[in-house]
């Protein structure tokens with residue numbers, strides 16, 4: 424599979440390279456150029472995800488449609504964004520999901536469920552309906568939608584944070600990799616930056632290949648890959664599910680419980696409901 428996070432059509436400095444905003448036609452040609460090059464490497468069952476801001480998305484979406492089967496567009500609400508005096512603040516990004524084949528592709532829905540706190544704990548005959556009561560709280564494991572509001576951009580106190588000006592969160596890339604590849608598959612990112620795709624792939628037992636033109640960013644990626652040998656944690660993903668924002672304390676509590684459980688002292692079972700009524 425491919426995870427691609429190309430320079431958006433904005434003036435931006437990436438280390439020693441200044442990416443200069445282009446005309447729409449120029450950016451279309453730039454996009455078509457790398458899409459044609461990477462498509463040659465893809466298997467008939469492969470998937471490609473492409474990240475973009477709303478403006479680049481207008482072009483990237485239409486180029487993807489020309490070469491692939493577009494399956495969906497994910498909206499990531501990344502929260503942080505620069506305020507604008509005469510426009511709405513940009514606080515979302517698109518991630519296009521496209522496949523080589525219209526029907527034959529990997530999609531592991533059970534590997535990307537989202538654990539949500541239950542606000543209205545509905546019971547039937549005294550038993551929870553599609554949610555689970557535990558010592559850590561009441562939760563429901565839900566099917567993920569194409570609107571992602573559980574992921575913040577890496578901030579200074581997170582171990583994954585680097586000086587790269589457009590670094591993606593590992594949690595975001597992990598969702599894509601878990602959904603659309605299997606352990607042992609190859610994940611390729613032709614605009615690797617600080618290495619997020621390769622690091623998430625390594626932590627999740629996939630092979631990885633990346634290309635990055637800035638030597639300094641290659642060094643960041645290399646360092647992060649080495650750090651992954653000692654710490655394979657992906658912030659916001661534990662117990663086989665993705666957690667809502669601001670639930671670190673709950674995640675730690677659940678983790679501590681399952682550690683006790685695996686040492687045989689106490690047992691906490693968290694069975695996801697078979698079907699989610701909130702689909």
Ligand SMILES: C[S@@+](CC[C@H](N)C(=O)[O-])C[C@H]1O[C@@H](n2cnc3c(N)ncnc32)[C@H](O)[C@@H]1O
Nearest residue numbers: 428430437442589590591614615616617618619
């Ligand atoms: C949006 S960033 C990718 C960030 C990456 N996903 C991460 O998490 O660190 C795009 C990367 O493409 C690289 N790049 C490759 N070709 C480029 C080009 N022609 N112009 C500008 N940047 C280019 C930049 O150096 C930059 O690191």
